[in-house]
Amino acid sequence: MTDANAVTSELSPDPELVVRRLFFLEVSTNRIQAMNPDGSDRTVIVTDCRLPDGVAIDVRAGHIYWTNMGSGVAINDGSIERADIDGTDRKVIVPRGATFTPKQIQLDRKCGKLYWCDREGMRGMRCNLDGTDIETLIEAGRGEVDRRDPTRWCIGVTIDTERRRLYWTQKGPDNAGQGRIFRANIDIPNGESPANRYDIEVLFEGLPEPVHLELDLANRVLYWTDRGDPPRGNTVNRARVDLKTDPEILITHHYLNGAADVHDWGASPARAQSLAGLPPAYVLTAGADLRDEGNEYAARLSQAGVPVTTKHYPGQFHGFFTMGKLLPQANVAVSEIGAWLKAL
Incomplete structure (x- = not known):
């Protein structure tokens, strides 16, 4: 701005x-x-x-x-x-x-x-x-x-x-x-x-x-x-x-109420003390931005015994998923997630 x-x-x-x-x-x-x-x-x-x-x-x-x-x-x-x-x-x-x-x-x-x-x-x-x-x-x-x-x-x-x-x-x-x-x-x-x-x-x-x-x-x-x-x-x-x-x-803390919220699962699900018992998850990450947090969350889900599918798009960035009119890879990602959901 x-x-x-x-x-x-x-x-x-x-x-x-x-x-x-x-x-x-x-x-x-x-x-x-x-x-x-x-x-x-x-x-x-x-x-x-x-x-x-x-x-x-x-x-x-x-x-x-x-x-x-x-x-x-x-x-x-x-x-x-x-x-x-x-x-x-x-x-x-x-x-x-x-x-x-x-x-x-x-x-x-x-x-x-x-x-x-x-x-x-x-x-x-x-x-x-x-x-x-x-x-x-x-x-x-x-x-x-x-x-x-x-x-x-x-x-x-x-x-x-x-x-x-x-x-x-x-x-x-x-x-x-x-x-x-x-x-x-x-x-x-x-x-x-x-x-x-x-x-x-x-x-x-x-x-x-x-x-x-x-x-x-x-x-x-x-x-x-x-x-x-x-x-x-x-x-x-x-x-x-x-x-x-x-x-x-x-x-x-524009996103959070205070420093303590950094460890709150509401701010990031990877911060939850336990992820056991959660339903199957699909974790999609992009090459630029927020990749490490996504990988951390997927690893913790797997360690907790939760079925997890991961997919990485190295040439993309956060938010690309919603830009199908411009980015072909966004349409690929939507299709793959749709197929994963149908197979559950």
């Missing part, structure tokens, strides 16, 4: 002509919507995206940019699109395959650049606002072997336009405490390459699963979300970027 002061004219400074709108992605329906901050006047802006993940608004130019992850995490067909802020004049500016799985995107209007992270591409990238001059700034890995290592996945990105620095996250495996936040100069030092840069520093490490970033330039404070388990995960965090301080958790 992103926020915009939608101005009716680039030349009009009148604050009465400023309308505050929230723009957000709906990946399950492949749409982008906008609404007022109080939730009213909800409007579909764009339809038929290809797993949208990041969005950025150029208020003055009246443009909306978004990333499409593509048809699946194992396929190199991500793209970036642009449209007018009302959804018209839509065009692809970064073609399919020029980026693997683009995630969060940031706009640098002053320099005329877009920055984004490419998860399975294991890269931090940028291009001009019209999609030309695509560059790789950070390369955390290359090839299929590296691609299977979540510590190399670049997810969130933000930029310090004043000091010309780039910040990004590499989330690591599910709840493994291997998530990191990095910083480097935006421009690659002379004689260096995206895969071999001496100016990269680790700001924070040992995080559950840091994902999206935002930088408050005025106060020099970095904010990020973490999707791991509580107490440190499932949180919104902040830290000063110019001081060596521990991150501060601002919002926590």
Whole structure:
């Protein structure tokens, strides 16, 4: 989700002509919507995206940019699109395959650049606002072997336009405490390459699963979300970027009532003290996200004597099961589960 002061004219400074709108992605329906901050006047802006993940608004130019992850995490067909802020004049500016799985995107209007992270591409990238001059700034890995290592996945990105620095996250495996936040100069030092840069520093490490970033330039404070388990995960965090301080958790347990609920079976059935006596189960996991929790649950069911069938889709992500119109593997998964149910 992103926020915009939608101005009716680039030349009009009148604050009465400023309308505050929230723009957000709906990946399950492949749409982008906008609404007022109080939730009213909800409007579909764009339809038929290809797993949208990041969005950025150029208020003055009246443009909306978004990333499409593509048809699946194992396929190199991500793209970036642009449209007018009302959804018209839509065009692809970064073609399919020029980026693997683009995630969060940031706009640098002053320099005329877009920055984004490419998860399975294991890269931090940028291009001009019209999609030309695509560059790789950070390369955390290359090839299929590296691609299977979540510590190399670049997810969130933000930029310090004043000091010309780039910040990004590499989330690591599910709840493994291997998530990191990095910083480097935006421009690659002379004689260096995206895969071999001496100016990269680790700001924070040992995080559950840091994902999206935002930088408050005025106060020099970095904010990020973490999707791991509580107490440190499932949180919104902040830290000063110019001081060596521990991150501060601002919002926590959004899904749970408190830290004690981490061990409650209502939060995750794998946390139940005993699984004995449960009916047969079908456990489906995807290659990206929540795989480890699913495997843990299946193992505990089996240990408790519960008949369990497991199926893994290595090229997919959480939520793919509901996207049969876009992802063929979702239809395969539904058919296999239906056959399993009929055979009970």
